Amino acid sequence: MGTLTGRVALVTGAAQGIGHAVATVLAEAGAEVTATDVRDQSDLGDHIRTRSHDVTDAARWAEIVDEIEADHGRLDILVNNAGVSGYDDLHELSLAEWNRIIAINQTGVLIGMQQALRLMRPQRSGAIVNISSICGATSVKGVAAYHASKHAVLTMTKNAAVSYAREGIRANAVLPGWIRTPLTLGQTDELNGAFLDATPMGVGGEPVDVARAVSFLVSDDARFITGVDLPVDGGYLAR
Template sequence: MDDLTGRVALVTGAAQGIGHAVATALADAGAAVTATDVRDQSDLGDHIRTRSHDVTDAAQWTAVVDEIEAEHGRLDILVNNAGVSGYDHLHELSLKEWHRIVGVNQTGVLLGMRQALRLMRPQRSGAIVNIASICGAASVAGVAAYHASKHAVLTMTKNAAVSYAREGIRANAVLPGWIRTPLTVGQTDELNAAFLDATPMGTGGEPTDIADAVCFLVSDRARFVTGVDLPVDGGYLAR
C-alpha cells in the first residue's frame, strides 16, 4: 500500500460506491481525508471527516476548502468523484436534464479544481484525480449528456496537467468501466449485459479497483505521471 501519511485529501461523492472506496483507501494509507456528498456518509467511520456538499454550488466549495485550510493549512489530494448519470438520447434530452448532468459531472469538477488550486499553487505541490468514465472516450447509444460531461472531464484534466505542471501539481483522470456500484446495479439488466459482453475480461470491476488506481496516481510512485487518462475497465477501451 502507498504511504500517504501526512497528506491531506478531499474526496467528493463519497457516500457510496467508488467515492466511498477511494475515501476509505486514502485514509487507510494514512491521509487525513475529508469526504463530501449530498447523501449520508455516517458509515465511513470516525477517522474520516464528512461534510454535506453540493458540488454544483461554488459557495459550498469555498466553504469546504476553507475548512480544510483552517484545520490543516494545506490540501495535497483532490479526487473529483461526484457524478450523476442519465440515459436520454439527444432527441429526447431536456435542457433541464442537460444542466443537471453537466452541472455535477463537469461544472463540479471545474469548481473543485479551482478551489484546490487555490491551496496547491502556493504550496507548489498537489495531485488531482478526476473520475471520468469509459463513456468519455467511447460512444454508447443514448447517454448524450453523460457522454459530453465525461469527455469534457478528460480535456479539463489534460488542461490542468499542462497548465500547472511547472508548479508541482499533477492532474490525471481515471476511466472506470463497468464497476459494481449502486448506480450500475440500478441500471437495466439489458444495459449491464451489453457493457459486460463488450468487456474483454467478461466481468465487471469493484470500487476497490478504482481506489487502487487513485492511490497510485496520488502517491510519490506516480511523481512523473500527469495528464494521463487511465482506463480501469477490463479491457473495454482496448477493443
Template sequence: MRLNNKIVLVTGAASGIGHAVTDLFAQEGATVVAADIKAPDQPYAAGVETMSLDVTSETDWKAAVAAIVEKHGRLDVLINNAGIIAYEPLHELSVEAWNRMVAVDQTGVFLGMREAVRAMRGKNPGSIVNISSIWGAAGVAGAHSYQAAKSAVRNMTKNAAITYATDGIRANAVLPGFIHTPLTDAQAADLNEATVGATPMKRGGTAKEIAYGALFLASDEASFVTGAELVIDGGYLAQ
C-alpha cells in the same frame, strides 16, 4: 502508508467509488475529508472526517476548501468523484436534464479543480484526480449528456496538468469501465449485462479496483505522472 500525512478531499464519498477511495486512502495514512450531499451508506474507516458538499455550488466549494485549509493548513489531494448518469438520447434530451448533468459531472469538476489549485498553487505540491469514464472516450447509444460531460472532464484534466505542471500540481484522470456500484445497480439489467458482455474480462469491476488506481495517482509514487488517463475497464477500450 502510501499517503502518510496527506490531506485529501473526496467528493461523492457516500457510496460506490467515492466510499472505496475514502476508506482505502484512510487506511494508507491520509487524513480524508469525505464530502457528499447525502449520508454514507455504510460507516467509513476510522478517522475519516465528513462534510456536506453540493459540487454544483460555488459557495459550497469555496467554504469546503477554506475549512480544510483552516483546520489542516493545506490540501494535498482532491478526488473529483461525484457524478450522476443518465441515458437519454439526443432527440429526447431536455435542456433541464442537460444542464443538470453538466452541473454535476462537469461544472462540479471545474469548481473543485479551481478551488484546489488556488489552495495548492505557490504553497505545496498537489495531486488532482478526476473520475471520468470509458463513455468519455467511446460511444454508447443514448447517454448524450453523460458522454459530453465525461469527455469534457478528460480535456479539462489535461489542461490543468499542462497549466500547473511548474507549480508542482499534477492532474490525472481515471476512466472506469463498468463498475458494480449503487449507481450501476439502479440501471436496467439488460444494459448492465450488455456492457459486461462486451468487456473482454467478462465481468464488472469493483469500486476498490478503481480506488487502487486513484491511490497510485494521488501518491508520490506518481510524481512524474500528469495529464495521464488511467483506464480501468477490463479491456473494454483496448478493442
C-alpha cells in the same frame, strides 16, 4: 506506514460506490480525508470526516476548502468523483436534464479544481484525480449528456496537467468501466449485459479496483505521471 501518511485529501461523492472506496483506501494509506456528498454518510472510520456538499454550489466548495486550510494548513489531494448519469437519447434530451448533468459532472469538477488550486498553487504541490468514464472516450447508445460531460472531464484534466505542472501540481483522470455500484445496479439488465459482454475480461469491477488506481496516481510512486487517462475497465477500451 501508508504511502500517503501526512497528506490531506478531499473526496467528493463519497457516500457510496467508488467515492466511498476511494476515501477509505486513501485513509488506509495514511491520508487525512474529508469525504463529501449530498447524501447522508455513515461513519467512515478513523482519519475520515464527512461533510454535506452539493458540488454545483461554489460557495459550499469554498467553505469546505477553507475549513481544510484552517485545520490542516494545506490540501494535497483532490478526487473529483461526484457524478450522475442520464440515459436519454440526443433527440429526447431536455435542456433541463442536460443542464443538471453538466452542472454536476463537469461544472462541479471545474469548481473543485479551482478551489483546490487556491491552496495547491501557493504550496507548489498537489495531486488531482478526476473520475471520468469509459463513456468519456467512446460511445454507446443514448446517454448523450453523460458522454459530453465525461469527455469534457478528460480535456479539463489535461488542461490542468499542462497548466500547472511547473508549479508541482499533477492532474490525471481515471476512466472506470462497468463497476459494481448502486448506479450500475440500478441500470437495466440489458444495458449492464451489453457492457459486460463487451468487456474482454468478461466481468465487472469493484469500487476498490478504481480506488487503488486513484491511490497510486496521488502517491509519490506516480510523481512523473500527469495528464494521463487511466482506464480501469477490464480491457473495454482496448478493443
